[in-house]
Amino acid sequence: MVRSQALTGREPGGGFGKPKPPLFPGEGGRHRQRVFRDALADLLPPVHDCLPTIRISDMEVAAITAAPDPVSSLKTLLGERGVPVLCLASE
Incomplete structure (x- = not known):
């Protein structure tokens, strides 16, 4: 329990919003990557004659x-x- 309390908080260089180069560098890169992929999942199915997401x-x-x-x-x-x-x- 002491170890988990000591590790509480953000790890340096980690986190859900860390950069995802080359397309999504910088702070919040992972969030922008997820939004981009969600947009593709919404927009591409009709282009390929598939049902929508x-x-x-x-x-x-x-x-x-x-x-x-x-x-x-x-x-x-x-x-x-x-x-x-x-x-x-x-x-």
Whole structure:
């Protein structure tokens, strides 16, 4: 426990926002990299005739997995998000 308390805080040169050269140098590079990749996931699927990206929060996942019928629960959520019925067909 003493060791974990001593290590509390940001490590030098680390952290979630550290630079990610060559495309994202400087402070906050990791955040900019993540935003860029999210934008690609949102913008590229229609260009390649794929369905759009759907984001499901961790709270929604917890509710779906706790439901008596998780498959139906997921289908309901996706239907509310506008996913075409053909994509919700069973195996």
